Amino acid sequence: MPRTNRVAKSWANSPASGLDLYLELTRAGPAGGGLRTRIEEALREAIRSGRLGLGDRLPASRALARDLGVSRGTVLQAYDQLIAEGWLEGRPGSATLVCFDSAGHPPRHPMREPPPLRWRFDFRPGRPDASSFPRRAWLRAARRAIAAAPNDAFSIGDPQGQLALRVELSGYLSRARGLASAPDRLVVTSGFIQGLGLVARCLPTARGTVAMEEPCLPLHRAVVRATGHEVVPVAVDGDGMRVSQLRGRDDIGLVVLTPNRQHPTGTVLSPHRRAELVQWARGSGALVLEDDYDGEFRYDRHPLGALQTLDPGVVIYAGTVSKTLAPGVRLGWLVVPEGLLAAVLAQKAHADWQSGALDQLAFTELLRSGAYDRHVRRMRLSYRRRRDLLIQALAAARPDLAVTGADAGLDLLIPLPSPGLEAAALAAARAAGIGLDGLAAGSYYERGGPAGLLVGYGATLEATFSRATTALAAALAASSGTE
Numbered sequence: 455m456p457r458t459n460r461v462a463k464s465w466a467n468s469p470a471s472g473l474d475l476y477l478e479l480t481r482a483g484p485a486g487g488g489l490r491t492r493i494e495e496a497l498r499e500a501i502r503s504g505r506l507g508l509g510d511r512l513p514a515s516r517a518l519a520r521d522l523g524v525s526r527g528t529v530l531q532a533y534d535q536l537i538a539e540g541w542l543e544g545r546p547g548s549a550t551l552v553c554f555d556s557a558g559h560p561p562r563h564p565m566r567e568p569p570p571l572r573w574r575f576d577f578r579p580g581r582p583d584a585s586s587f588p589r590r591a592w593l594r595a596a597r598r599a600i601a602a603a604p605n606d607a608f609s610i611g612d613p614q615g616q617l618a619l620r621v622e623l624s625g626y627l628s629r630a631r632g633l634a635s636a637p638d639r640l641v642v643t644s645g646f647i648q649g650l651g652l653v654a655r656c657l658p659t660a661r662g663t664v665a666m667e668e669p670c671l672p673l674h675r676a677v678v679r680a681t682g683h684e685v686v687p688v689a690v691d692g693d694g695m696r697v698s699q700l701r702g703r704d705d706i707g708l709v710v711l712t713p714n715r716q717h718p719t720g721t722v723l724s725p726h727r728r729a730e731l732v733q734w735a736r737g738s739g740a741l742v743l744e745d746d747y748d749g750e751f752r753y754d755r756h757p758l759g760a761l762q763t764l765d766p767g768v769v770i771y772a773g774t775v776s777k778t779l780a781p782g783v784r785l786g787w788l789v790v791p792e793g794l795l796a797a798v799l800a801q802k803a804h805a806d807w808q809s810g811a812l813d814q815l816a817f818t819e820l821l822r823s824g825a826y827d828r829h830v831r832r833m834r835l836s837y838r839r840r841r842d843l844l845i846q847a848l849a850a851a852r853p854d855l856a857v858t859g860a861d862a863g864l865d866l867l868i869p870l871p872s873p874g875l876e877a878a879a880l881a882a883a884r885a886a887g888i889g890l891d892g893l894a895a896g897s898y899y900e901r902g903g904p905a906g907l908l909v910g911y912g913a914t915l916e917a918t919f920s921r922a923t924t925a926l927a928a929a930l931a932a933s934s935g936t937e
């Protein structure tokens with residue numbers, strides 16, 4: 455049918471159908487062609503062009519008829535014809551589905567998402583306990599906040615984030631992390647990854663090199679490189695980043711680091727190195743981005759004040775709910791020096807204009823009501839118990855192995871003498887259905903470095919933790935001596 459004949463368009467969007475469907479109805483041609491034929495052809499065209507894919511549900515016939523202004527019988531006849539031709543599938547009392555895919559794609563429903571990879575026991579590092587997400591507290595906070603919010607809260611908002619959230623966050627950060635963070639310096643982000651990209655995009659080309667810890671999360675290096683900047687690795691030792699390696703590098707515009715618990719080694723940037731870093735940044739005109747990804751979880755040592763407190767003029771602070779609540783929430787924040795604020799806000803506006811209003815409302819209420827603090831305190835105790843069990847089990851099964859970085863965070867490191875031993879341990883764990891990671895396997899060192907197992911204790915449920923540690927210890931015992 456010639457395309458030029460198309461005139462009528464309709465969105466089948468009645469509330470009763472529950473579905474939106476855009477159809478282009480052709481004008482009746484010289485050879486006739488009633489409404490039924492035109493509906494059939496519009497549906498065939500939508501399927502041929504891929505707008506409707508295998509498994510997609512069509513609106514109920516009554517609803518589509520109402521939207522198109524035709525009788526229900528006409529729509530039923532069109533559906534029946536397409537069922538007879540093999541385009542659609544329908545059974546009395548159930549939805550009519552598309553069952554033809556001209557491009558040979560796999561069905562879109564019900565398998566849109568691949569099933570998640572499941573481990574019998576999940577000891578992968580950096581993962582919090584998703585089953586402990588405070589559903590009830592979040593629902594309560596969301597219900598209360600959404601009911602009370604002014605209409606404007608759902609409209610186009612402020613790229614910097616809702617003021618009420620920035621006020622609550624500012625109070626929380628100064629109370630819990632000792633931070634200088636006025637609400638007008640806070641920028642709400644959709645997590646650290648976004649904050650990293652926003653800050654990197656603000657660097658002038660002449661100072662475009664970014665110094666990052668070696669080792670660090672490979673994804674973070676990739677995010678920086680995707681902004682067009684070069685990454686220079688800076689070694690880490692028992693005192694954290696070796697700041698002396700920055701001296702003389704006036705091409706470096708930004709230093710990204712995890713001073714409060716180096717990821718993945720678990721070391722802490724010593725007071726001496728903190729002072730040295732801030733002094734270097736002041737002198738060279740570079741900025742420092744402090745990734746405080748799990749600063750809330752300290753067990754055997756006092757929480758460290760944030761690096762940012764040493765000089766809020768050169769240190770940008772970044773926080774996230776990814777460890778405290780869940781990584782799927784996608785909420786984080788930056789505390790930005792005054793001189794950088796306009797540039798960061800411009801980048802945030804370009805990225806996504808603003809973080810989601812509903813999550814901001816709920817999180818504000820979670821903070822305001824004290825439920826967030828209660829949840830963090832509860833999780834701190836729970837993670838501490840898991841860590842203790844894990845350390846005991848490891849010590850019993852493999853007394854020859856040292857454990858480091860266990861005084862904080864959600865994971866610990868077992869240094870190993872060679873990548874071969876690391877690979878053997880990972881293989882033994884995998885064979886037992888246990889998820890783990892390794893320094894070499896995870897490419898944490900870009901230029902090659904020591905081997906070691908990264909064992910997370912956040913994701914394995916407390917109820918099964920004892921069985922899980924027994925299985926892990928057995929796998930590691932089995933791998934001892936194998937290379």
Ligand SMILES: Cc1ncc(COP(=O)(O)O)c(C=O)c1O
Pocket residue numbers: 580644645646647648671712717745747773774775776777781785786
């Ligand atoms: C070192 C480090 N920084 C930050 C984060 C948090 O990133 P995001 O807030 O984008 O989830 C993670 C991962 O959870 C991490 O491992």
